[in-house]
Amino acid sequence: xxxxxxxxAVHEGLSHAPVRVVSARIKLxxxxxxxxQRRELLRNLVVxxxxxxxxxxxxxxxxxxxxxxxxLGIYYLVFSVFLKNGYPNYVIFLFSGLIVWNLFQNAVxxxxxxxxDRAGLVKKVSFPRExxxxxxxxxxxxxxLIQLGVLALFLVIFGHAPNWTMLAILPITFATLYLFASxxxxxxxxxxxxxxxxxxxxxxxxxLWFWMSPVVYSYSNSLAPQIHRHGLTLLxxxxxxxxxxxxxxxxxxxxxxxxSLLAGHALLHMLPKWSATSFLYLNLGMFAIMCAVFLIxxxxxxxxxxxxxxxx
Amino acid sequence: MTTVVDVANVSKDFKIHYERHQSLKERLLxxxxxxxxxxxxxxxxxxxVEEGETVGxxxxxxxxxxxxxxxxxxVLQPTSGEIRLRGSLAALLELGAGFQLELSGRDNxxxxxxxxxxxxxxxxxxxxxxxxxxxxxxxxxxxxxxYSSGMYVRLAFAVAVNVNPDILVVDEVLAVGDERFQxxxxxxxxxxxxxxxxxxxxxxxxxxxxxxxxxxxxxxxxLMIANGTVSDSLRIFREHLLGDTPSNExxxxxxxxxxxxxxTPSGSFDVHSGASMHFDVHVTSATAYSGNFVMEIFTRAGxxxxxxxxxxxxxxxxxxxNTIGVDLPNIPLLDGVFDINVGVVDPRxxxxxxxxxxxxxxQVTYGGREGGLVELDAxxxxx
Numbered sequence: 075x076x077x078x079x080x081x082x083a084v085h086e087g088l089s090h091a092p093v094r095v096v097s098a099r100i101k102l103x104x105x106x107x108x109x110x111q112r113r114e115l116l117r118n119l120v121v122x123x124x125x126x127x128x129x130x131x132x133x134x135x136x137x138x139x140x141x142x143x144x145x146l147g148i149y150y151l152v153f154s155v156f157l158k159n160g161y162p163n164y165v166i167f168l169f170s171g172l173i174v175w176n177l178f179q180n181a182v183x184x185x186x187x188x189x190x191d192r193a194g195l196v197k198k199v200s201f202p203r204e205x206x207x208x209x210x211x212x213x214x215x216x217x218x219l220i221q222l223g224v225l226a227l228f229l230v231i232f233g234h235a236p237n238w239t240m241l242a243i244l245p246i247t248f249a250t251l252y253l254f255a256s257x258x259x260x261x262x263x264x265x266x267x268x269x270x271x272x273x274x275x276x277x278x279x280x281x282l283w284f285w286m287s288p289v290v291y292s293y294s295n296s297l298a299p300q301i302h303r304h305g306l307t308l309l310x311x312x313x314x315x316x317x318x319x320x321x322x323x324x325x326x327x328x329x330x331x332x333x334s335l336l337a338g339h340a341l342l343h344m345l346p347k348w349s350a351t352s353f354l355y356l357n358l359g360m361f362a363i364m365c366a367v368f369l370i371x372x373x374x375x376x377x378x379x380x381x382x383x384x385x386x
Numbered sequence: 387m388t389t390v391v392d393v394a395n396v397s398k399d400f401k402i403h404y405e406r407h408q409s410l411k412e413r414l415l416x417x418x419x420x421x422x423x424x425x426x427x428x429x430x431x432x433x434x435v436e437e438g439e440t441v442g443x444x445x446x447x448x449x450x451x452x453x454x455x456x457x458x459x460x461v462l463q464p465t466s467g468e469i470r471l472r473g474s475l476a477a478l479l480e481l482g483a484g485f486q487l488e489l490s491g492r493d494n495x496x497x498x499x500x501x502x503x504x505x506x507x508x509x510x511x512x513x514x515x516x517x518x519x520x521x522x523x524x525x526x527x528x529x530x531x532x533y534s535s536g537m538y539v540r541l542a543f544a545v546a547v548n549v550n551p552d553i554l555v556v557d558e559v560l561a562v563g564d565e566r567f568q569x570x571x572x573x574x575x576x577x578x579x580x581x582x583x584x585x586x587x588x589x590x591x592x593x594x595x596x597x598x599x600x601x602x603x604x605x606x607x608x609l610m611i612a613n614g615t616v617s618d619s620l621r622i623f624r625e626h627l628l629g630d631t632p633s634n635e636x637x638x639x640x641x642x643x644x645x646x647x648x649x650t651p652s653g654s655f656d657v658h659s660g661a662s663m664h665f666d667v668h669v670t671s672a673t674a675y676s677g678n679f680v681m682e683i684f685t686r687a688g689x690x691x692x693x694x695x696x697x698x699x700x701x702x703x704x705x706x707x708n709t710i711g712v713d714l715p716n717i718p719l720l721d722g723v724f725d726i727n728v729g730v731v732d733p734r735x736x737x738x739x740x741x742x743x744x745x746x747x748x749q750v751t752y753g754g755r756e757g758g759l760v761e762l763d764a765x766x767x768x769x
Binding site: 097119125195197383384 | 400401402410411456457458459460461462463464465466467468469470471472473475477479480483484486488489493496497500501503504505506552
């Protein structure tokens with residue numbers, strides 16, 4: 075849209091203006107190009123999304139911190155106080171995994187119905203439709219960043235130092251998380267147009283998915299020995315959230331072995347003892363896979379969007 | 387001249403659902419049923435629009451004109467064929483479709499601008515123009531849910547025209563706002579034309595096409611049945627307007643009634659202002675037909691000067707060639723060239739049997755001192 079920035083010179087340059095093609099199939103490269111060109115719209119949608127969400131509420135954006143803080147409090151109370159899991163610094167452990175999960179859940183939950191909800195827009199205004207689910211992911215990223223700030227505050231308050239080497243890996247982990255959440259969001263938003271049940275089904279699936287990821291419990295302590303014995307380790311790690319959560323936990327919770335708070339002070343094996351290099355390679359591998367998954371999600375979306383008009 | 391819109395062999399099929407199965411249970415229970423039927427909304431449409439052209443798209447309800455526009459704007463993807471666009475495009479399909487009710491007019495201007503593909507910087511530059519044009523200065527920071535429908539539409543129109551797109555696509559939206567705002571919109575569209583931008587205009591209104599468009603396309607049940615000068619296309623559109631059977635092939639000579647020619651006794655259509663004029667319209671009819679006769683006079687700019695009919699007295703056509711005489715006893719027109727349309731319509735005036743678009747051109751010469759369109763014989767004095 076550069077040619078539109080100088081209104082007077084619009085016509086002289088028109089013969090050189092890029093040609094846009096509307097046809098039955100938009101090639102993947104063109105799709106990515108369109109998305110990149112409409113960053114401005116994405117930004118606008120994210121901002122308006124957040125503003126509308128908290129419009130008229132007295133606490134506003136504070137809610138995006140209060141809601142997860144409440145969840146955090148409940149889990150802490152249940153698992154640390156009532157069930158006495160004995161994990162030291164359990165809040166840090168829980169929170170470092172929970173922010174990862176929250177990003178994914180917020181993104182997928184709000185993206186699932188987004189195209190159906192904004193049918194009026196989809197049927198009347200031309201823009202790459204993937205922007206709608208991506209804007210849902212964008213809002214989730216904003217909340218994630220706010221919660222990350224709160225986590226940093228917690229680290230300072232509890233005097234808990236993060237692992238600086240692992241911290242350097244986190245940008246890759248975050249990018250992987252973003253791509254994965256976007257891919258699921260894009261595909262789900264399109265499927266929901268055809269199957270309205272998806273919105274409800276997804277809420278149930280996300281619950282299951284949450285407990286299949288090592289957020290509340292420690293993977294190494296509670297699960298690793300058993301699933302290893304049954305040869306299920308690979309299956310467990312086929313859930314991309316597992317590696318992403320573990321990487322965040324390793325960066326912020328740091329300790330792999332801790333002494334239980336309970337009587338006897340037994341040694342708890344909290345996190346895998348992989349080196350930072352191993353984490354780097356695993357994350358890079360996952361990043362590569364998610365790049366492919368993201369592209370595939372765009373292709374699937376492209377196949378499904380052709381009939382949006384007659385289904386909405 | 388650059389081609390800015392190139393529509394090549396575009397077809398669009400829709401699936402019509404008789405029973406919709408949108409829940410998982412229904413899909414599982416009725417995997418095959420959910421009867422659908424393919425409906426072809428556009429059939430192999432091809433045309434081009436050059437820079438600086440204004441093309442009118444005419445058609446009845448359901449003829450596919452809105453589908454065509456949606457394809458051009460990229461809201462719909464054609465089933466086959468492709469559309470190539472050069473330059474930026476702003477579409478007014480439904481004014482204010484992208485508005486977020488909870489947000490203020492100001493926020494919506496930026497969001498709508500971004501939807502149309504323009505940057506924040508660009509909108510900053512033209513924000514004042516948009517507000518001025520929409521005339522809602524006092525309410526720009528009010529959430530749009532409190533706007534009246536007129537304000538809503540004015541704001542949307544203001545954004546779309548002020549971003550100065552290379553291609554403007556307008557779908558029946560010129561009927562918005564009060565008369566003054568409409569005049570302002572038409573004025574802005576004329577500005578666009580002078581700046582050499584391309585405009586695609588969908589409308590039912592033949593008058594609007596005549597006054598704005600340089601070329602017109604007529605769609606009929608998904609087929610393009612005309613693509614040519616405004617007068618040619620309007621003739622075909624008129625012939626199909628509320629026509630007997632929509633699927634009828636366009637063929638002047640197979641029609642029951644046909645306008646053959648218009649002649650004057652002197653053979654010339656040159657006339658002095660204030661003089662009288664007589665002309666004969668020769669009409670061939672296959673059968674006896676009783677109906678009304680209509681005559682229209684237009685300026686070259688497409689302004690309707692006069693529309694008159696046989697004043698309730700039916701025209702009784704006999705099989706064969708008929709002559710209908712038209713008398714203009716005192717032509718009050720000033721200097722200029724005027725086009726004459728004539729037609730035979732049914733007694734109620736809803737069914738056009740035959741139409742002759744621009745069948746004659748009248749040249750009026752005037753020696754007096756008045757300017758404009760008609761002579762009023764005004765006398766001006768001090769009392």
